[in-house]
Amino acid sequence: MIQKLPVQERRIVYKHVDEEGYTNDIECYLKNGGYEVMKKAYQAQPEDLRQEVLNSGLKGRGGAGFPTGMKWKFVDHKSGKPIYLICNADESEPGTFKDRQLIYQDPHQLIEGMMISAFANNCAQAFIYIRGEFINGARILENAIEEARAKNFLGDDVLGSGYSCEITVCRGAGAYICGEETGLIESLEGKRGYPRVKPPYFPAVLGLYQCPTIVNNVETLCQVKHVIDMGGDEFAKIGVKGDSGTHIWGVSGHVQRPGYYEIEAGACTFGDLLHDFCGGPLPGRQFKALIPGGSSTKVLKWGEKFKVKHPNDGQEYEWGVEDIPLDAISIGLCGTFLGTGGSIVMDDSTDMLEALANLNAFYGHESCGQCTPCREGSLWLEKLSGRMTSGKARPEDVPLLKDIADQVAGRTICAHGEAVAWPVQSAVPKFQDEYLDKISKQASGQRYNPAGYPLI
């Protein structure tokens, strides 16, 4: 199955991103066939639409990759309470910048996807929780909502269907943890973004205001529009078994052409992405490490080999980083995750200890502080790795890093605990030789690797 296809983008949700002359107002959207899928969808039964999404195999694009149709199936329709839909536009995972383009350049696609999803799940009201820094993004969305309301695409008695639904925009205020769905819900209730304990607070049953709630990522909701347009079975034909549709790869760091590329799942490899699309390494440099899907996914190292048996074809493969096909199944076989598709590339000018310290500083800053392992662990990791980069490291600090991380993962309320641990747990075994070398050489307090930029 991993035969090499000609490498090209397949733009579905990004069809109009960066298109010459395409603007984010409703007239332009309507000229390009906007809201036609919604009109069609509103003729159907909500449960049939949900079945299409289930058949499509669409998985959430917010990072965890949970099947969307399944998430929708868990929603409690019998409680008699209102059901809420929340679009997660927090886009806070470092390395991730895919939802930004959809919000800024094609807001009506998101609104159409949301109004289809809201109708399909009998939602009483929908919300967009957008990160506080997207000030203009929030303005664009609010403007788009008013435009859509004027045409009766949302609000009361939408398109004469008898169904009514509002979309309300809420801007966050700079806390990463509000991207976690239950932290987001708390924030939307006007509180600190403290993630909730699951069980019992599964959003599908006890979400916003203790009512059944669906939280989906921006891109997921945009994909829903295309699922309904094509039909679930047609959509499922795109990509590979177990991972249908396209993924947006947002590449940053040390490549010639950083940027975003929408690629059919499994259609090419990391090598194709980084060389053909991104133009390869910077002049005179070589790739050294790759964080494949947002900063919390486990790091890959050039030179590593992954021996895998692929469930889709039963074949055995031996892959280097560049050979890994770009689908969730294959990437998962290599011990890491597709996540948000936000790939951070590091070349041989990078001091890997500084890179780790940079991420540890992020996670230390963003822990909400509710659970001791995450609050203390993330701060210890931040302080320890920070100290290690400043010439005051001892060799025993290297296993200590891993030891701390091992005591965080799996012991916390939310997956931020894993996000804290995974970069350390993956980087320490792979780069410990470099760390130890640095420790032995840097006693003078000088920067160890002055070739690259300082990272901490």
Add this chain to the structure above:
Amino acid sequence: MDLSEQTLEKIEKTIAKFPKKRSAMLPILHLIQEEKGYLDPEAEEWVAAKLEVTPIQVREVVTFYPMYRQKPIGKVHVKVCRTLSCALVGAYKVCEKLEEELKCKRGETSADGKYTIEFVECIADCGKGPVVQVDDKMYELIKPEKAGELAEEIKRMAEAGPEAVATAQPGTPGFKG
């Protein structure tokens, strides 16, 4: 607390958009901060009365979220992203250069009250790093060599009146934020 008619009107409209009043907390705090520059105890009490919660419930929110301020800041607010993608292409050098040019340390406001520099976490524009958000405007691909140029622009913004720095309005074709 005296708030402009405009802000008061926006606050009422915002509250009406949510099924429960308390949900309007974050948007209202943004609105007040936009007008007043920061959130003082008086503002907290005012919001508490407005949303029918206790003042401590407002304070909890103000102190949790990095974007809310309890002190005034400089006229121009400069946020430099420090997270990995931006750091790999020079964000730390950019921040140093801006600190030097604007005579203002990260996390502080310059003595003349013109600038506040913050070294912030990822602002979701990692492919165009290093990025610097100046008030509500994004400056992308600010390599260390270009930081001086940006500093000049920031200085011009601090001299100019608020009209000059207002951005284009959404809804106008081509507005991309």
